[in-house]
Each structure stands twice: as structure tokens, then as C-alpha cells.
Amino acid sequence: MRYENIILDEPGRKExxxxxxxxxxxxxxxxxxxxxxxxxxxxxxxxxxxxxxxxKAGMYFEFSxxxxxxxxxxxxxxxxGLRSMVFFKHVGLNVAADAFMSTAYVGTNGGMVIxxxxxxxxxxxxxxxxxxxxxxxxxxxxxxxxxxxxxKDFIKEAFEISERYKxxxxxxxxxxxxxxxxxxxxxxxxxxxxxxxxxxxxxxxxILPSAARRMHLELLEKLKRVEEETNTTWxxxxxxxxxxxxxxxxxxxxNYVHDVVKELNLNAKILKLAFTHPFPRKLVKEFIGNxxxxxxxxxxxxxxxxxTRLVAQMNNMQVEIYGKLNGYFPRAYEYNPxxxxxxxxxxxxxxxxxxxxxxxxxxLPSRPPVLCPGCPHRATYYAAMMALKQLKIKDAIIxxxxxxxxxxxxxxxxxxxxxxxxxxSIGTAVGFSKSTKQKVIGFVGDSTFFHASIPGLIDAxxxxxNLVYVILDNRTTAMTGHQPHPGLxxxxxxxxxxxxxxxxxxxxIGIDFVKTVDPYDVKETIRVFKEAIQHEGxxxxxxxxECALLWDARRRKQGEWWIYQINQDKCTQxxxxxxxxxxxxxxxxxxxxxxxxxxxxxxxxDGCGVCATICPFDAIEKKVIK
Amino acid sequence: xxxxxxxxGVGGQGVLTASSIVGKAALLSGMNVVMSEVHGMAQRxxxxxxxxxxxxxxxxxxxxxxxxxIVGFEPVEAYRVLHKAHRGSYVIVNTEPIIPTTVSLEGxxxxxxxxxxKSMKExxxxxxxxxxxxxxxxxxxxTNIVMLGALSRVPVFPISKDKLVEAIKATxxxxxxxMNLRAFELGYExxxx
Numbered sequence: 001m002r003y004e005n006i007i008l009d010e011p012g013r014k015e016x017x018x019x020x021x022x023x024x025x026x027x028x029x030x031x032x033x034x035x036x037x038x039x040x041x042x043x044x045x046x047x048x049x050x051x052x053x054x055x056k057a058g059m060y061f062e063f064s065x066x067x068x069x070x071x072x073x074x075x076x077x078x079x080x081g082l083r084s085m086v087f088f089k090h091v092g093l094n095v096a097a098d099a100f101m102s103t104a105y106v107g108t109n110g111g112m113v114i115x116x117x118x119x120x121x122x123x124x125x126x127x128x129x130x131x132x133x134x135x136x137x138x139x140x141x142x143x144x145x146x147x148x149x150x151x152k153d154f155i156k157e158a159f160e161i162s163e164r165y166k167x168x169x170x171x172x173x174x175x176x177x178x179x180x181x182x183x184x185x186x187x188x189x190x191x192x193x194x195x196x197x198x199x200x201x202x203x204x205x206x207i208l209p210s211a212a213r214r215m216h217l218e219l220l221e222k223l224k225r226v227e228e229e230t231n232t233t234w235x236x237x238x239x240x241x242x243x244x245x246x247x248x249x250x251x252x253x254x255n256y257v258h259d260v261v262k263e264l265n266l267n268a269k270i271l272k273l274a275f276t277h278p279f280p281r282k283l284v285k286e287f288i289g290n291x292x293x294x295x296x297x298x299x300x301x302x303x304x305x306x307x308t309r310l311v312a313q314m315n316n317m318q319v320e321i322y323g324k325l326n327g328y329f330p331r332a333y334e335y336n337p338x339x340x341x342x343x344x345x346x347x348x349x350x351x352x353x354x355x356x357x358x359x360x361x362x363x364l365p366s367r368p369p370v371l372c373p374g375c376p377h378r379a380t381y382y383a384a385m386m387a388l389k390q391l392k393i394k395d396a397i398i399x400x401x402x403x404x405x406x407x408x409x410x411x412x413x414x415x416x417x418x419x420x421x422x423x424x425s426i427g428t429a430v431g432f433s434k435s436t437k438q439k440v441i442g443f444v445g446d447s448t449f450f451h452a453s454i455p456g457l458i459d460a461x462x463x464x465x466n467l468v469y470v471i472l473d474n475r476t477t478a479m480t481g482h483q484p485h486p487g488l489x490x491x492x493x494x495x496x497x498x499x500x501x502x503x504x505x506x507x508x509i510g511i512d513f514v515k516t517v518d519p520y521d522v523k524e525t526i527r528v529f530k531e532a533i534q535h536e537g538x539x540x541x542x543x544x545x546e547c548a549l550l551w552d553a554r555r556r557k558q559g560e561w562w563i564y565q566i567n568q569d570k571c572t573q574x575x576x577x578x579x580x581x582x583x584x585x586x587x588x589x590x591x592x593x594x595x596x597x598x599x600x601x602x603x604x605x606d607g608c609g610v611c612a613t614i615c616p617f618d619a620i621e622k623k624v625i626k
Numbered sequence: 627x628x629x630x631x632x633x634x635g636v637g638g639q640g641v642l643t644a645s646s647i648v649g650k651a652a653l654l655s656g657m658n659v660v661m662s663e664v665h666g667m668a669q670r671x672x673x674x675x676x677x678x679x680x681x682x683x684x685x686x687x688x689x690x691x692x693x694x695x696i697v698g699f700e701p702v703e704a705y706r707v708l709h710k711a712h713r714g715s716y717v718i719v720n721t722e723p724i725i726p727t728t729v730s731l732e733g734x735x736x737x738x739x740x741x742x743x744k745s746m747k748e749x750x751x752x753x754x755x756x757x758x759x760x761x762x763x764x765x766x767x768x769t770n771i772v773m774l775g776a777l778s779r780v781p782v783f784p785i786s787k788d789k790l791v792e793a794i795k796a797t798x799x800x801x802x803x804x805m806n807l808r809a810f811e812l813g814y815e816x817x818x819x
Contacts, residue, residue, distance in 0.1 A: 014653065015653070016646075016649045016650050016652075016653045016659065018663075123664050124664075146684075147660070147684065147686075175664070176662055176686055176687065179662060179663050179664060180660060180661065180662050180663075180686040181646070181649055181659075181660065181661040181662075181663070182659070182660045182661075182686075183653055183658060183659065252686070254684075255684040255685040255686065256685050256687070258684045258685070259683055259684055259685040336685075336687040336689055337685050337687065337689035337692070338689045338690055341689070354689075354690060354691050355691045355712045355713060356690035356691030356709055356710075356711075356712060357691065357708050357709060357710075357711040357712050357713060357715065357748075357749065358709070359705065359708040359709065359745065359746070360745040360747075362705065362737055362741065362742065362745060363735065363737070364702050364705060364706055364737065365702065365725075365726050365728050365729055365734040365735060365736050366726065366728050366732075366734060367636065367671075367672060367673050367702070367703070367726040367728065368672065368726075368728070369637075369671070369672035369673075370670075370671040370672060370726075370727055371671075372637075372638070372669055372670035372671060373638075373670060373671065410727075410731075411731045411732065412731060549669060549670075557799065557801075559801060561765070575730075578730050579730055579731065582727055582730075582731060584670065584671030584726075584727055585671075586727075587724075587725035587726075587727070587729065587730065588725070588729065588730045589725065601724060601725075602761075602766050603638065603639065603724075603757060603760075603766035603767055603769060604636075604638050604670060604671065604724065625765060626764075
């Protein structure tokens with residue numbers, strides 16, 4: 001079994017774990033009973049691991065249709081006395097926000113931990129919102145771990161805190177904690193036999209206005225008690241000594257502070273905060289009262305900084321505070337050791353020796369992320385592009401959505417003109433179809449379709465929009481690492497499950513023009529696109545073909561391996577494959593004889609053969625590798 | 627002791643797998659290790675960089691000048707991260723380019739590999755035809771393991787060959803062990819220091 005080491009009951013064992021794997025280990029040590037998610041980078045591997053270990057660990061796990069459903073599912077489990085955990089990426093919390101806000105009022109019975117994985121620098125996100133502010137507007141206790149070991153240790157504590165105050169706890173992580181590997185030492189697994197039972201109590205669990213008014217006061221009362229704990233908890237600690245410089249930090253930024261302070265032999269005290277909401281005002285007051293300069297190092301928003309300034313102001317303290325608000329630290333993008341060094345140079349008036357290599361300036365070609373070789377989306381975009389060309393339509397508006405296929409934005413396809421968020425391709429397509437006379441084509445992935453697109457499609461049908469809606473059904477949630485979704489005959493426990501037939505669902509709404517195509521059949525796909533584009537009203541194309549990476553993995557595991565190569569004797573260098581299909585494995589090279597030729601990279605080619613089917617000269621040939 | 631290593635290449639070359647193998651080998655050797663990787667969007671064909679520190683460090687990112695070893699799976703990608711190196715850093719470069727689509731689609735220029743290598747002055751450059759060696763071992767896909775073979779020869783690299791091989795075996799599908807171990811040896815032998 002994959003990930004079997006994560007559930008071994010061997011206290012003291014050490015493993016090289018990804019932060020997200022360490023979270024699962026910690027939750028299992030805490031005896032978690034129940035978990036739910038909608039996958040999103042950088043949180044996804046938590047679900048990937050649970051997919052393999054949940055059954056063995058004796059717990060329930062599901063990939064929910066979207067984050068709101070995931071939160072509701074876990075809230076009910078916690079209300080029934082179970083320990084539950086729900087996790088998603090930062091923008092997933094926007095989707096879940098309605099349910100999220102109410103869970104703070106309603107509270108929990110069993111421990112409930114809500115994990116938000118934020119993405120400073122937007123490695124794979126549409127924004128870099130700082131979800132720590134969600135703790136403030138909801139009134140939820142919040143914990144920010146700094147490394148893989150803390151992911152494991154602190155999540156256990158998060159369950160305890162949740163049960164102590166009967167409040168859900170927001171566990172706020174970031175990319176460089178989720179996606180950092182480190183050595184994690186295991187603790188004991190506490191497996192209590194818990195059976196969920198819901199004790200009815202409408203006054204407690206039904207958030208009617210009359211109850212909500214009381215609940216809000218109760219929440220504020222609870223938060224006062226939690227603040228007493230944040231002032232004394234072991235999760236917040238002071239390192240180092242000195243009465244000149246005090247550094248307050250949390251999350252991944254602590255690591256950079258730690259290493260830089262050590263490297264410079266700086267005489268500084270570090271207040272490493274992890275239990276950051278409610279803000280530990282007493283602890284911070286004492287800390288800043290004993291130093292002359294306070295430096296606050298945190299990624300994104302100045303949360304710790306504003307709270308610290310508030311503490312200083314309310315206590316009439318005259319300490320110097322350096323952070324983002326007076327321009328010493330950046331408010332955008334993730335930090336690194338150099339960001340901390342740059343700030344310390346300014347604040348302390350020192351010069352830090354750096355012996356970074358200074359390479360000769362050579363112009364390097366850019367290498368943006370691209371659709372993988374073999375990706376069925378490439379074949380679909382090629383067909384859509386060719387259909388529009390053949391129909392001489394130049395100004396079609398292409399709304400796109402969140403998934404690998406957003407990369408259709410690139411040349412030569414240029415199949416992306418507007419994108420807001422998960423599921424927005426259909427709602428925005430309706431808007432464009434109502435406000436312009438241009439052709440509108442929306443693209444959405446299968447998982448994103450289930451997630452937040454069905455209400456939009458109902459809106460399109462009911463309001464008689466004129467558009468083409470393309471559902472790119474690659475039989476998985478590909479971008480986040482291949483999780484199942486409701487369209488597949490398997491669930492989060494790895495068990496057979498009933499699945500939703502997309503074509504039937506679309507027809508069930510009342511839409512008549514619904515066609516399913518195999519994008520590798522390029523000719524037929526172009527034909528269907530032309531028909532759909534010329535159709536008045538809504539037309540839906542389901543472009544169905546499994547993600548190439550899944551197909552590759554299955555074949556290669558069985559030792560089946562083949563690629564395609566160009567027969568230079570037949571090739572006329574017409575460029576259809578390199579410039580119009582534009583597969584990432586196909587490239588042009590100037591050979592020693594000065595001629596430019598097209599080749600296929602044998603290490604990247606996945607053997608899909610789409611290039612061979614479109615080649616007008618039959619110059620692309622299959623080659624089996626043993 | 628603290629050694630910073632930056633692995634840079636193209637999605638599909640096995641950069642993540644290779645760096646995870648080194649991390650596992652560090653654990654097997656009783657050393658502290660912390661490593662940062664980026665997942666998501668476009669698994670093949672885009673830039674992949676992982677950063678690692680072995681020894682006494684908490685920061686998962688290698689600052690500018692903190693990279694003692696650069697493992698470049700592709701010439702341009704090796705060059706792109708050189709600011710992470712310092713004078714005297716070891717730079718292993720696979721000399722076989724992967725030409726990005728921007729060259730044919732946007733008219734961008736891919737520089738000559740010899741020019742890139744010549745410009746890597748004041749660095750200990752180890753240039754090997756890793757992809758070609760992997761083909762010799764049986765499959766171009768084993769390029770990453772060839773690179774590990776070469777990495778194990780770098781003087782400041784703190785992990786033994788045996789531990790690396792042990793970690794490779796623990797990571798790779800047994801069906802492909804023989805081919806990968808051949809690839810490892812070819813990478814190991816390709817380095818003359």
C-alpha cells in the first residue's frame with residue numbers, strides 16, 4: 001500500500017515527510033474519525049494520502065463536490081461527537097465561507113479542525129489572500145505551524161483546543177509548509193472508539209436569528225477564555241536572549257528568521273507565535289516591553305504587526321516597531337532568507353555579506369507551464385481553434401475555468417479571454433452572450449463542472465443564453481494530482497461508488513444539443529465544434545478522454561512503452577505539428593547543415609499519437625521501447 | 627555542516643523524484659534535511675525547481691549564494707538558477723537541451739550549450755550528456771538517476787553512494803531497478819574529478 005509508513009504505530013520512528021503528509025500523521029495520532037475536502041494546491045496531498053490510508057486507519061474520508069459541501073459534511077460529523085477535519089486551499093475557504101462563518105456561532109461537539117492552505121506568490125492560485133483574516137471575521141481560534149514536524153504536532157493540539165472550547169479551529173498553512181519535506185518524528189496513535197451520535201438540541205444547533213443573537217455573545221465570551229490560553233500556550237515560545245532586538249514571527253517566516261539570526265550571530269530574542277488568534281496580547285506586551293526594537297516578520301498581510309501596534313498603543317509603550325506598515329517588509333509574495341536579510345540591513349543599519357554568484361547575462365528562452373505531451377485538452381483546443389478558423393470567426397469570446405486547461409491561454413490556441421474563479425466559465429459566458437453579439441465558448445473541466453458550474457448551466461438554460469459550453473472530461477481532477485470526483489465510479493475511500501453521468505445530467509436540465517466526442521479523433525471533434533458553434537441557443541460538447549498522465553502511468557507500470565518519432569525522409573517541415581498542435585515534446589532545431597528540422601523529444605513524448613493523425617504526410621511513426 | 631542544493635529542470639525529467647531520493651538518503655544517513663518543492667499546474671514541460679538543505683538549517687529555501695551544488699537537468703534551467711550559487715559551487719549540467727515551445731511559437735532563441743558552459747566561470751562545472759547516458763542504460767527517462775550518479779561524486783555532497791543506491795531502490799518500481807542502477811553507474815563514471 002502507498003503511504004503505509006504514515007499509519008505505522010511506532011512512536012519515535014522518523015520519516016522524511018511532506019508537510020501535508022505530516023498533517024495526516026498528526027490527525028491519525030489524534031484519532032481523527034472523519035475528513036472531507038475538495039482538492040486544491042497546496043492542500044491536495046492531504047487528500048491523496050487519506051485516499052490510501054483512511055480505510056486502514058479506521059476513519060471516513062470523502063472528496064466532496066466542493067469546499068462548502070466539505071465543510072458542512074465535517075461540521076455535522078463534529079456535531080455528532082466525532083473528530084473531524086476539513087481541508088482546502090485558501091480560495092476554497094471563500095467557497096465554504098457561508099458555512100464556515102456559521103460553524104463558529106454554532107460551535108462543535110467533537111474536535112473540528114479546518115485547514116486552509118494559503119499560496120503566497122501564487123504558485124498555482126488566482127490570488128494570494130491571507131486567510132488569517134478569516135479567523136478574525138469568524139471568531140475562530142487559529143494556529144500557524146512552521147514546518148513538517150509542527151504540522152503533525154500542532155494538529156493534535158488543534159483537536160484538543162477545539163474540544164476544550166467547543167469551537168472549530170482554523171489551521172492556517174502556506175505553500176512552503178505544505179510542500180516542504182522534513183524529518184518528522186512520530187508520536188503515539190490514540191485511537192479511541194468513538195461512535196457518532198447526534199444529541200438533538202435545536203437551541204444549540206439551529207442558527208435562527210433569535211438563537212444567533214445569543215450565540216454571538218457566547219462566542220465572544222469563549223474567545224476571551226481562548227485568549228488566556230494563547231498567552232500561556234506551549235505553541236507560542238520565546239527563543240534567544242538580549243534586550244535590544246525582539247523579533248515576532250509566525251508560520252514559515254520563522255524558519256528564515258531563525259537561520260538568518262544564527263548566521264549573523266545576532267543577539268536577538270525571537271517570539272515564535274503559532275497560536276495567533278485570539279492575539280496573545282499579554283504575552284506580546286511583556287515581550288515588547290523588554291526590548292528596544294521590535295521587528296515583525298510575517299508573509300502577506302500585517303496581521304501580527306497591526307495587533308502588536310495595537311498592544312503598544314493601548315499600553316502607551318514607546319517601543320520602535322518595524323514591519324510592513326512602515327515599509328521595511330514587502331506585503332506581496334512569499335519570503336525567503338534574502339528578504340529577511342534585506343530588511344535587517346535597513347533596520348539595523350548593517351551590511352550583510354552575500355557571495356551570490358553573478359552569472360554573465362545571456363538571454364534565455366522562457367519556459368512557461370504548458371499542457372503536458374499527450375494532454376487531451378491540447379487536442380480539444382486544436383480542434384476548437386481549427387473550427388473557428390474554418391468558420392472565419394475571429395472575435396469569439398472564450399471564457400475559461402480553473403484547471404490545467406487554463407493553459408489553453410497560450411499560443412497558438414489562445415483559448416482564454418476571461419476567468420474569475422472555480423465555475424465562472426458558465427456564468428460569465430451567460431453574461432457575455434447577453435451583453436454582446438459575439439460568439440461565446442466556455443471551457444470547464446469535469447471536476448470544476450461538478451464543483452460550482454451546475455447552477456450556472458441551469459441559469460444559462462433558463463435565461464435562454466446563446467453559447468457553446470465545453471466540458472473537458474479527462475476522468476479525474478488532474479491539476480491537483482488526480483483525485484476522483486462524482487463522475488467516477490470510485491470514492492475517497494477507494495471504494496466503488498455510483499457516479500454521475502455528465503451527459504445525462506446536462507440533458508436532465510433540458511438542454512437538447514449535447515454531444516460527446518473523443519478529442520484524439522481530431523477530425524470528428526472539429527466537425528462537432530463547427531456544428532455547435534453554428535447552433536442557436538445552448539450547445540454542450542463533452543470532450544471525453546482520460547488524462548494522459550494516468551494513461552502513461554498505467555501503461556508504464558505494465559512495461560508498455562512507445563513513443564513517436566519523425567521520419568525525416570517523409571517530413572516536409574510544414575510545421576502543422578510543431579506550430580499548430582504545438583505539443584511540448586515537439587521542437588525545431590537548427591542542425592549542423594544549417595537546416596531547421598522538426599523533432600520529437602523521446603524523453604517527453606508520451607505516445608498519444610495525435611501528431612501522427614494530423615500529419616498530412618504520414619511522417620510521424622510509432623517506435624516501441626523495451 | 628550545512629549544504630544547500632538546488633535541483634532545476636523541466637517537468638517530466640524526474641526532478642522531484644531525484645531530490646526526494648536524496649532526502650531519503652540523508653534520513654538513512656542520520657542527517658537533518660529540509661526540502662521545498664512546488665506542485666500543481668502543468669506537470670510536464672514547465673520549469674521545476676526544488677531546493678534542499680542538508681544539515682543544520684530550518685529554512686526550506688536556498689537563498690542567493692547559498693547553493694553549494696546546482697544539479698541542472700537541462701542546460702538553460704541550470705543557468706537560470708546560477709544566482710543561487712556562489713564562487714566555487716559545483717554545477718552539474720546535463721548537456722542535452724529540451725527546447726521549449728516558445729522557440730518555435732514566439733521566435734525566442736535557445737543559446738548554444740557551449741556558450742552557456744563557457745559562461746559558467748569560477749564555478750566547478752561538471753558537464754555530462756546525462757540523457758544520452760540514460761538512453762545507453764535503456765531509457766531517456768532515467769536521466770534523473772544518471773544525474774544522481776554524478777552528484778554522488780561531488781566532494782561537498784555529504785551522502786555516500788551506498789545510501790543513495792539504497793534510497794533509489796526504496797523509491798523506484800522494482801521492474802525498472804536494473805536499468806536505473808545502470809544509469810546511476812554511468813553517471814558516476816562520467817565524472818572525472
